[in-house]
Amino acid sequence: MTTTKRDAGVHVQVRGLRVVGSRPGEPDTTIVHGIDLDIARGEILALIGESGSGKTTIALSLMGHARGGCRIAGGTVRVGNTDVLALSARELAALRGRRVAYIAQSAAAAFNPSRTILDQVIESALIHHTMSKAAAQAKAIELFRALALPQPETIGRRYPHQVSGGQLQRLMAAMALITDPEVVILDEPTTALDVTTQVDVLRAFRTVIRERGMTAVYVSHDLAVVGQMADRIAVLSEGVVREIGATAQILQAPEHPYTQSLVAAVTPTDLPARERTTDTTDAPLLEIRRVAAGYGRRDAKGWPEKMILNDIDLTIRRGETVGVIGESGSGKSTLAKVIAGLVPSCGGSVLLNGDPLPRGLHGRTRDQFRRIQIVFQNADTALNPVHTVERTLARPLAFYHGLKGERARRRVAELLELVKLPSSIAQRRTTELSGGQKQRVNLARALAAEPDLILCDEVTSALDTVVGAAILDLLRDLQRQLGVSYLFITHDIAKVRAISDDIVVLYAGHRVESGDRHALSAPPLHPYSHLLVSSAPEPREGWLDEASERCHRPLAPIGDVASDPDLCTFLARCALRVDGVCNRTAPSLRTFGNGAQVLCHRTEADLALLQAEAAPAL
Structure with a gap:
C-alpha cells in the first residue's frame, strides 16, 4: 500500500479534493470544488447540506469511491498514513470494509432477503480474514448487545424482513463495525426512521463509536440530528464548505448566511393561523368506518393471521388534509393501502362520496381507481428507471382519459408546470433527476388521473429539510388550485402539523387520538x-x-x-x-x-x- 506523511494528530486528511461529473458529449461539471478537511482520531465530523451539496460525494471519496458518472479529478485523501487515491483496485478492496466502513441510508437495500442476518453481518470479517467464523459470530452478538438490539443471542437467526426498520439500521451498523474499522461513514442512517426509533438508533450509534474510539463522518441534512452526534460540523452547499466549526458554535452562533438558514429551518416556531376553507357540515369525500385489516392466511371467519388495523374511523372532506402519524408498524401505510384497495379490509367499510368501495381491487371501477391515487415514499422504486418522464406521465393520461399524441404531450407539459418542473425535463429518464425532482414527477403522475384524493405515504421522509419543505409548499399550492384532498402519512410531527387540517395518531393499529392540528400542538395529549x-x-x-x-x-x-x-x-x-x-x-x-x-x-x-x-x- 502507498503511504505518506500526514499532519500530527490528524487521522483523516483531505486536501484539494475535486470531483466531477460527466455525460457523453458534454463538458465535465464540477461537483466538489477543492475541499480541505482534517478529522482527528476519535472525532465525529458531520457533513451537512441540501441534496446536491456534495456531502455524500465527499464521504465516499474517503473510500476512494465515486458514484456512477462521477470521477475524482484531483486532490488527496489520507487515512492514517495511507494515500487512498493512490491505491490500486485490489488495495482499495482491502481498505473498504476493513479500515473504512460505510453505513448507508437504506438498510433494506443493504441486506440480502434470502440469507439470515448473522451470516451477512459476519461476512466482511470472513472476507478480510480478521477472525474465525466462530469468533465473528461471538463478536456480532457482542455488537448486537452494544447496539441495544432485542434478543441479541438469537436476532441473527432471523431474516431481514423479520425485524423492524430501526433494528435493521442497527444491524447494518453491526455489519460495518464487525472488522473494527478505523473510520466509519454514516450516510443519512436515520433519515427514514420515526422519531422514537431515531432516538434509540442515534444513542446506540454514538455509544458504540465513542466507546470504541472510532473516527466517524456523519452525513445528514438535519442539523438537529447531527447536533447530538458530532464534535464539529462542516456546512456544505454547491460542493463548497461554507462554514466549519464546533457543534455548539454552529448551532448557537452560525456565521454564514446559508448556515443561518439551515438553523432557522429546524428551529421550532408557532403554528401560523390557518382557517378551514370548507364547511365541516358538508358531506365528506371519504369515510372510514371501523375498518380492520391485516396480512397472512385467513381463518374460517375471514380474519387474517396478523392483524394490523383495528376499528379505525376517519373522515376526509373535500379540499382538506388529514394527517396520520405514528411509529413504524403502527398501521399508517396499511391504512393507505386499504383505501387504495391494495390490501383488502376484513371488517368495516370505506365510503367514497357516500358509496361503499369494494374491499380490494377486484370490483372497483376505473373511475374509482382514478379518483383515489397513491404517492409512495420511495420515488426510486415507484418510477420505472428506463422510462422518460414523458412516458411515465403519458401512461395514466392514456389509461384514464384516452389522451395520446400531441394532446398528451401538451398535458404532460401542463402537469410539469403544475409541479414546478421545466418542460425540458420530459425527455430525461428518472434516474437522471434529483430526489426532489423524482418526487415531483411521482406527484405529477398521480395528478394526471385528476383525482379527488391523493394518499401521500411518507412522501418527504427521504428528502432533505429544504427540499421536503418545498414539496409541502407544492402540495398546499395544488390543493388551493385543484381542490384535491390528501391523506398525509408521516412520522414527523412538524410536517403533519404544517400541512394538516385534522390529525389522527395511530399506535399498534389503534386510533389513540384525533383532533385538529391546533389540538395536537400542546398538552393534554394521549x-x-x-x-x-x-x-x-x-x-x-x-x-x-x-x-x-x-x-x-x-x-x-x-x-x-x-x-x-x-x-x-x-x-x-x-x-x-x-x-x-x-x-x-x-x-x-x-x-x-x-x-x-x-x-x-x-x-x-x-x-x-x-x-x-x-x-x-x-
Whole structure:
C-alpha cells in the first residue's frame, strides 16, 4: 500500500479534493470544488447540506469511491498514513470494509432477503480474514448487545424482513463495525426512521463509536440530528464548505448566511393561523368506518393471521388534509393501502362520496381507481428507471382519459408546470433527476388521473429539510388550485402539523387520538402522542440524552394484565399507566375541551398536570 506523511494528530486528511461529473458529449461539471478537511482520531465530523451539496460525494471519496458518472479529478485523501487515491483496485478492496466502513441510508437495500442476518453481518470479517467464523459470530452478538438490539443471542437467526426498520439500521451498523474499522461513514442512517426509533438508533450509534474510539463522518441534512452526534460540523452547499466549526458554535452562533438558514429551518416556531376553507357540515369525500385489516392466511371467519388495523374511523372532506402519524408498524401505510384497495379490509367499510368501495381491487371501477391515487415514499422504486418522464406521465393520461399524441404531450407539459418542473425535463429518464425532482414527477403522475384524493405515504421522509419543505409548499399550492384532498402519512410531527387540517395518531393499529392540528400542538395529549412530540429532535446539545431518558424511563410496577384484547395497546410503554385500571379494563374514548378525542383512562386534567410536570419541549 502507498503511504505518506500526514499532519500530527490528524487521522483523516483531505486536501484539494475535486470531483466531477460527466455525460457523453458534454463538458465535465464540477461537483466538489477543492475541499480541505482534517478529522482527528476519535472525532465525529458531520457533513451537512441540501441534496446536491456534495456531502455524500465527499464521504465516499474517503473510500476512494465515486458514484456512477462521477470521477475524482484531483486532490488527496489520507487515512492514517495511507494515500487512498493512490491505491490500486485490489488495495482499495482491502481498505473498504476493513479500515473504512460505510453505513448507508437504506438498510433494506443493504441486506440480502434470502440469507439470515448473522451470516451477512459476519461476512466482511470472513472476507478480510480478521477472525474465525466462530469468533465473528461471538463478536456480532457482542455488537448486537452494544447496539441495544432485542434478543441479541438469537436476532441473527432471523431474516431481514423479520425485524423492524430501526433494528435493521442497527444491524447494518453491526455489519460495518464487525472488522473494527478505523473510520466509519454514516450516510443519512436515520433519515427514514420515526422519531422514537431515531432516538434509540442515534444513542446506540454514538455509544458504540465513542466507546470504541472510532473516527466517524456523519452525513445528514438535519442539523438537529447531527447536533447530538458530532464534535464539529462542516456546512456544505454547491460542493463548497461554507462554514466549519464546533457543534455548539454552529448551532448557537452560525456565521454564514446559508448556515443561518439551515438553523432557522429546524428551529421550532408557532403554528401560523390557518382557517378551514370548507364547511365541516358538508358531506365528506371519504369515510372510514371501523375498518380492520391485516396480512397472512385467513381463518374460517375471514380474519387474517396478523392483524394490523383495528376499528379505525376517519373522515376526509373535500379540499382538506388529514394527517396520520405514528411509529413504524403502527398501521399508517396499511391504512393507505386499504383505501387504495391494495390490501383488502376484513371488517368495516370505506365510503367514497357516500358509496361503499369494494374491499380490494377486484370490483372497483376505473373511475374509482382514478379518483383515489397513491404517492409512495420511495420515488426510486415507484418510477420505472428506463422510462422518460414523458412516458411515465403519458401512461395514466392514456389509461384514464384516452389522451395520446400531441394532446398528451401538451398535458404532460401542463402537469410539469403544475409541479414546478421545466418542460425540458420530459425527455430525461428518472434516474437522471434529483430526489426532489423524482418526487415531483411521482406527484405529477398521480395528478394526471385528476383525482379527488391523493394518499401521500411518507412522501418527504427521504428528502432533505429544504427540499421536503418545498414539496409541502407544492402540495398546499395544488390543493388551493385543484381542490384535491390528501391523506398525509408521516412520522414527523412538524410536517403533519404544517400541512394538516385534522390529525389522527395511530399506535399498534389503534386510533389513540384525533383532533385538529391546533389540538395536537400542546398538552393534554394521549401519552403516546406526548412521547412522539417530545421525541422530535431539537437543534441543541444535550437533547438526545433528555429524549433517551423520556423514552426509556423506568415504569412503575404493575400487576397482572387481564386477557382482554381491548386493553390499551400502549400499556407496556406508558409512564402514566394506573395499576388496577389500565391493566384490568379497556380505555374509553374521551373528548377534551380542545375538541381532541383521546383513547385513555386518564382525564383531561390528569394528562395536563402530568405532562406539564414532565416538561418536554413541545
